[in-house]
Amino acid sequence: MAVSGRRGFSWRAIVNFRTVVALSCVLLMGWFTAAVALDRKEVFLPGESSVGHYLIEASCASCHEGFKPVSNDTCMRCHEAEMAEDVHGQKKFRDPRWAAELAKLEVLTCTTCHSEHIHMFDRGVHLQPDLCMTCHQGIIEGDLTSHDGFTPDGCWTAGCHNYHDHRSISTGFLRQNLDQPPMLPVQAMPTIEVETQLDEAPEPDLSKEFLGGAA
Amino acid sequence: MISFFSQLFSEAGFWQARRFSGRLFQRILALVMAVGLTLGLAVPPALADGVTQEQLDTITAQWEGSLHALNDVNCASCHQDSETKSFVAVPNQESCRTCHEQSVDTFLLGKHGIRTLEGESALTPALARLPMHEAAFEKSMSCNTCHDVHTVNTLQASTDSCMTCHNDTHTNNYFNSKHAELFEADRDLPRPSNASVSCATCHLPRHTIEIGGNEVVKVNHNNTYNLKPRDRMVADVCMNCHGVEYSYNSIFDDELVTANFDKPPHLELETFDLIRALEKRRSDNGDGE
DSSP states (O other): OHHHHSTTOOHHHHSSHHHHHHHHHHHHHHHHHHHHHTTOGGGGOOSOOOTTTGGGTTOGGGTOSTTSOOOHHHHHHHHTTTTTTOTTSHHHHHSHHHHGGGGTOOTTSHHHHEESSSOSBOSSSEEOTTTTHHHHGGGGTTTSGGGTTOOTTOTTTTTSOOSSOOTTTSHHHHHHHTTOOSBOSSOOOOOOOOOOSOSSOOOOSOOHHHHHSOO | OHHHHHHHHHHHHHHHHHHHOHHHHHHHHHHHHHHHHHHHHHSOHHHHTOOOHHHHHHHHHHHHTSHHHHTTOOHHHHHBOTTTOOBOSSOOHHHHHTTOHHHHHHHHHSHHHHHHHTTSOOOOGGGOSSOBOGGGTTOOOSHHHHSOTTTOOHHIIIIIHHHHHBOSHHHHTGGGSHHHHHHHTTTTSSSOOSSOOOHHHHHSOEEEEEETTEEEEEEOOOTTTTTSSTHHHHHHTGGGTBOHHHHHHHHTOHHHHHTTSOSOOOOOOHHHHHHHHHHHHHHHTTOOO
């Protein structure tokens, strides 16, 4: 009431579109600065992180170098072991028979298929279930009698195929091991060889340091 | 999106509170100091002011019977900085890595170690999405969280250590399994034998790798490596003892996984019907093996 009684003052002069936009920008800037200053970088996450990465989701620099796209090198820094036997790797597409397939989908770039911060189908990093169809659609449409009419999103979600490493799931492997009994004749994990250099323990070389605290 | 906006408002609110209320800032500072002081007092004497003679005697006796002692790994090997010769009360994974490079490097790539590798605070069970025991929430993951570094008895690390934090049905059903029965036979050994099945047998499995041209068996401490896709665990672990069909029918049966394999699988994967049909076609066509 007091405000409206004052002459020559109008709220509309202040609260117009321009000030709202300017104020929003200032607030947003303040919010981002606060998030960085308080080390609460998770506010920048655009969506739920995958089960494999959520523990380091606030460590942006683990995967992102500024605003550049995530590179294969970044992924391989941790996932080298998983990719050691990649059947859809560089070697395959150097072969002229398959080289042209790369034009359909740039599968040598991890992020072509794997997306983070967006939930699709969970397997470590999120993955679109029917990606195989880009090249292998014929398989479910008559090229392979046994797979006729299979759903386009089942290849790997059903657990039958492993895109990168199919050593233990390929047709050859399953044929070779078919009809094995539930328990194999020899049941043993590898044995760890342990060696010792001395017959008995030497004299302990520290003692008072532990009693007196840091020396 | 909801969490995104709630984050937005909580951040903005906190920022304004810090900026505009000096008194609140003072209170927060006082609280931080009080918490810091309490933590300082609560630190066990082993970390702050050294151990008692009695504790030291116990630890020395444990060490004397250990593989460390019999390989001439003495107190100073871990508790003294190799360059400055200064005393190190609590050595970290870098100290272990001096000798156990493969173990530490693989540990750092799994969920247990990845935060440490990326320069974040070490993993605590409180941060996990899986159910964990509340009493263990603040345990910080490093080598000696699971390993008794003075006895070097890895039996404890292979199962008991897991149980102190993990509190999901798969973990808690372990003792109903045949695997656990086999493990009980190893109870008095310093290391699990190659015939028993502990948590580590499947989740931190022994693998054969090449080091310096020699094939050696090491423990893969990357606990995430063989979880997905599941066929990785089948070949790496299950098929050391079980046939391929039994393994796949077990590991793709979610109920059986939850029950921790307390009975044989009843799942019959269609994959094997397809393979059998293929075999039949091949032999009918006369090109069978």
